[in-house]
Amino acid sequence: MRPTNQTRSALLEEAERRLRMLSLERLRVASDFLAYLEERESSEATQELLNIPGFEEAFRRAVQQAELGQVVRFEGIRRDV
Numbered sequence: 001m002r003p004t005n006q007t008r009s010a011l012l013e014e015a016e017r018r019l020r021m022l023s024l025e026r027l028r029v030a031s032d033f034l035a036y037l038e039e040r041e042s043s044e045a046t047q048e049l050l051n052i053p054g055f056e057e058a059f060r061r062a063v064q065q066a067e068l069g070q071v072v073r074f075e076g077i078r079r080d081v
Helices: 005-021 024-050 055-067
Strands: none
Touching: 024 055
């Protein structure tokens, strides 16, 4: 469960305050750890998509269609559907 915006904002402020208190060496460690967490979250989201039956094949087809110009302009889509 993601924190609400207010909680998220408060957490970001607290994290920034704590980061500003760290020595340069520990700030590097914290930055590396945050990069690790960011990569992990991205990897988990990718894995979640890959677990959807048929997603990989559908994605490949969509990329191929886009490369071939077989797309519909967003403005061309009916809005009352």
